Amino acid sequence: MISDDDDRRPLTEGELEQFRQAEHKAADEFMRRRQPQTDAEERAVRELGEAIGYGRIMQAAEKLWRKSNEAQGTAGSELAVGPCAAALVPCPHCDVGLDEGESCAWCCGAGRVTRRVAKAIRDVGR
Ligand SMILES: [Zn+2]
Incomplete structure (x- = not known):
């Protein structure tokens, strides 16, 4: 365990490994809890993609994302198709x-x- 007194010293290999394991466990738990939402999002995209085309979704997403970014002063930060x-x-x-x-x-x-x-x-x- 790291105390406030020695928070500037480099971590030991054991502490780093402990940190990595805790981080990995937290990420796994986050993904497990989020899975239902991920599944619902992918069902919605599949339904829309089958209806209008996946390429059209990507084109529309880029266009709408660009407009949103321009409105926020962050033009150019959207993904391009x-x-x-x-x-x-x-x-x-x-x-x-x-x-x-x-x-x-x-x-x-x-x-x-x-x-x-x-x-x-x-x-x-x-
Ligand atoms: Zn290249």
């Missing part, structure tokens, strides 16, 4: 190898880009 996965190709920039800890500026780590972006990456590399 990309093209269909089948229309993407492996990111050439990721394929040439990134430095340790570097994330790909072209695909943001997704590892896939459109054919047009792949061509642009290759053209820039020349």
Whole structure:
């Protein structure tokens, strides 16, 4: 147990492990208690997706989220919907190898880009 007197000392391996186990147990309990809500949310999305299309849900969510963010002064923090996965190709920039800890500026780590972006990456590399 850590007292107030020694709260600046590094944790021991045993204390770290104890903390990790407690954190893991709390996360598991949170997910277990939340599961009914998760199931209900997914049923609602499935029902709407089957009715109007899952892509339409994502487009509408992006549009509405963007409007909400603009109203709150946080424009650009919404997720963007990309093209269909089948229309993407492996990111050439990721394929040439990134430095340790570097994330790909072209695909943001997704590892896939459109054919047009792949061509642009290759053209820039020349
Ligand atoms: Zn990439």
